[in-house]
Every structure is written in C-alpha cells, then in structure tokens.
Amino acid sequence: MTAGRPQASLERAFADTRPQPPRPNARKTDKAALLLTLRGEAIDRGLPIRSIADRHGVGQRTVLQALESPVPRPGKQYPSRRSRLEPFHDTIDEILRQEAGTPRRSRRTVRSILWTSLSTGTA
Structure with a gap:
C-alpha cells in the first residue's frame, strides 16, 4: 500500500501518463456518416433518441436532424468582410x-x- 491506496489502483491510475496526441475533429469532417449511423440506430434498432445521443456524445437535436434527413444541412454562408486596413x-x-x-x-x-x-x- 502506497499513500493509503492499493498498488493495483495506483497502477491503473498511472498506467499511461504520456500526453496523448490531439484527436482529429471527426464530427466536422464526417458528419454525413455520423448522421447515417444515428439514423440507422433509431430506425433499425428502435433506440430512444436520448440513448442514441448519450451513446454517440451528440445532442438530441443532432439525432433529430439525422431522423429528418441523412444528409447534413449546409453550413451558414457568411458575407465576405473587407479588411480594416x-x-x-x-x-x-x-x-x-x-x-x-x-x-x-x-x-x-x-x-x-x-x-x-x-x-x-x-x-
């Protein structure tokens, strides 16, 4: 026992202390695949919207959006701005x-x- 804790729990806590590389933002790059997965789980498996949202780490609105259409909505287009200079x-x-x-x-x-x-x- 070290610091009042069993050795097994300390080994689990400090198993991998190396800094992890940043994860790529897969949601933005592959939103169509995510919507297709969400839609499949809702329709084929009959899972509730809330459980699908929790399982995939997305909001319930995203799951509802997937049920509306398997194709993501286009992003908002902003007008180009002039330079201050x-x-x-x-x-x-x-x-x-x-x-x-x-x-x-x-x-x-x-x-x-x-x-x-x-x-x-x-x-």
Missing part, C-alpha cells in the same frame, strides 16, 4: 516601398505605420 492600402504600400532598402530590423511594422498615419491624419 483596406482604406490605407495605398499609404502603407508607399511607406513599405520607401523602407524596402533599409535593414530588416529597422523597418516599421504595418501596425506602427497605421497608427502613425491615423495620428497624423494622412490616411
């Missing part, structure tokens, strides 16, 4: 061209150029 592209490009010949460490960053141009009102 877009109004300042010409000014930034001009400053970067001027500093092209200087050593790398003495060049300014785009952020410092932006803040300088905002503070002086040139942009």
Whole structure:
C-alpha cells in the first residue's frame, strides 16, 4: 500500500501518463456518416433518441436532424468582410516601398505605420 491506496489502483491510475496526441475533429469532417449511423440506430434498432445521443456524445437535436434527413444541412454562408486596413492600402504600400532598402530590423511594422498615419491624419 502506497499513500493509503492499493498498488493495483495506483497502477491503473498511472498506467499511461504520456500526453496523448490531439484527436482529429471527426464530427466536422464526417458528419454525413455520423448522421447515417444515428439514423440507422433509431430506425433499425428502435433506440430512444436520448440513448442514441448519450451513446454517440451528440445532442438530441443532432439525432433529430439525422431522423429528418441523412444528409447534413449546409453550413451558414457568411458575407465576405473587407479588411480594416483596406482604406490605407495605398499609404502603407508607399511607406513599405520607401523602407524596402533599409535593414530588416529597422523597418516599421504595418501596425506602427497605421497608427502613425491615423495620428497624423494622412490616411
């Protein structure tokens, strides 16, 4: 006995202390297969929605979605957004061209150029 615990329980607790590699997010990549599995368990085996959700680690809404259609719904399409720096592209490009010949460490960053141009009102 170590630390008041039997050795067998300590061996189980510390059996694999190496860090595990991150698991790939299989739900996003293969949602169609998951929906097909959920649908099969609900229809063929007649399992309740709640038990299917618990078994597969998904929500009950996902199981209901699988029962509605075996094909996943398309994701929401967001409109493309403009860059915040877009109004300042010409000014930034001009400053970067001027500093092209200087050593790398003495060049300014785009952020410092932006803040300088905002503070002086040139942009």
